[in-house]
Amino acid sequence: xxxxxxxxxxLPVAKEILQAHRNVVAHLETDLGIEVENVAIRKxxxxxxxxxxxxxxxxxxxxxxxxxxxxxxDHGKPVWPSWELIKWTMRRSxxxxxxxxxxxxxxVTQYNPKANAKLAGMARSLQAEVVELLGENGVLLYPSxxxxxxxxxxxxxxxxxxxxxxxxxxxxxxxxxxxxxLSKDGLPLGIQVVAGPHNDHLTLxxxxxxxxxxxxxxxxxxx
Numbered sequence: 001x002x003x004x005x006x007x008x009x010x011l012p013v014a015k016e017i018l019q020a021h022r023n024v025v026a027h028l029e030t031d032l033g034i035e036v037e038n039v040a041i042r043k044x045x046x047x048x049x050x051x052x053x054x055x056x057x058x059x060x061x062x063x064x065x066x067x068x069x070x071x072x073x074d075h076g077k078p079v080w081p082s083w084e085l086i087k088w089t090m091r092r093s094x095x096x097x098x099x100x101x102x103x104x105x106x107x108v109t110q111y112n113p114k115a116n117a118k119l120a121g122m123a124r125s126l127q128a129e130v131v132e133l134l135g136e137n138g139v140l141l142y143p144s145x146x147x148x149x150x151x152x153x154x155x156x157x158x159x160x161x162x163x164x165x166x167x168x169x170x171x172x173x174x175x176x177x178x179x180x181x182l183s184k185d186g187l188p189l190g191i192q193v194v195a196g197p198h199n200d201h202l203t204l205x206x207x208x209x210x211x212x213x214x215x216x217x218x219x220x221x222x223x
Contacts, residue, residue: 001038001142005045009160013146020180020189024141027213039133039140043126046119047167048160050126052102052109053119054170069103079103098159127171131196139202140194144177148187149220168194176203178210179217186221 002021003013025036043050056067072079072095079095081103087093088100109116134140146161155161168175173194180189191210195202 001041001044001140003143003146004047004164005040005042007045007048007160007163009048010163011146011158011161013143014148016148016183017143017146017189021141021143021191024180024191024210024214031213036141041126041129041133043122043129044167046122048163050119050123051163051166051170052105053116054123056106056110056116068099068106072099072103081107097156101159123170127173130171130173130194134194134196134199136196136199137202138196139206142192142194144190144192148183148185148189165192168192173197174200174203176200176207178207180210180214182218182220182222188218188220 002018004010006012028034028036067078069078069081072081072084081100084093084095084100085097085104088095088097093100130140143164145164147158150158165175173196175195176193178191178193180191183189193203193206193210
């Protein structure tokens with residue numbers, strides 16, 4: 001799967017990342033003689049919304065999950081993100097702008113329980129779909145991030161791209177990140193390998209295979 005399907009919150013996948021993905025597919029088909037299926041999972045388009053809703057949704061035992069603002073409080077009083085935003089403009093906040101923005105997003109979503117319940121149902125449906133797709137011995141190849149390593153502070157303008165990895169945390173699926181060398185500008189390329197529940201050994205085996213095939217981690221900046 002080459003991208004999330006076109007979320008309005010996330011940037012499109014960069015061409016070099018797509019090409020690295022396709023190089024992996026081509027190598028698997030040529031070297032192992034297998035047919036790699038290109039899939040489109042429609043609900044992945046809502047990865048950020050699902051993640052945001054599930055971060056504050058009740059768990060299976062009807063207990064409230066620890067909120068992001070609780071975590072920002074570091075075992076103390078929960079952070080009030082609106083006040084932190086004001087402090088940030090005066091350089092008095094100890095939190096980053098993306099963290100504050102996520103805290104605000106979390107608070108906003110809490111005021112729409114109907115939408116949250118719908119997204120929670122979508123999360124369960126997505127998990128079931130992916131688990132059924134992968135079965136007991138399948139893996140999913142998916143971009144680790146839609147863009148190449150950005151410059152300092154650039155993520156402030158694209159704060160939700162983390163959803164490419166965060167969605168699998170919410171779904172509770174094992175993932176291994178696999179380096180695939182460097183881009184033409186010497187920036188790291190990679191892909192993530194996803195498997196069904198408790199099948200970490202499959203993602204690790206694929207990671208070892210790709211390390212041998214593509215050279216593993218290379219220090220950034222080398223050409």
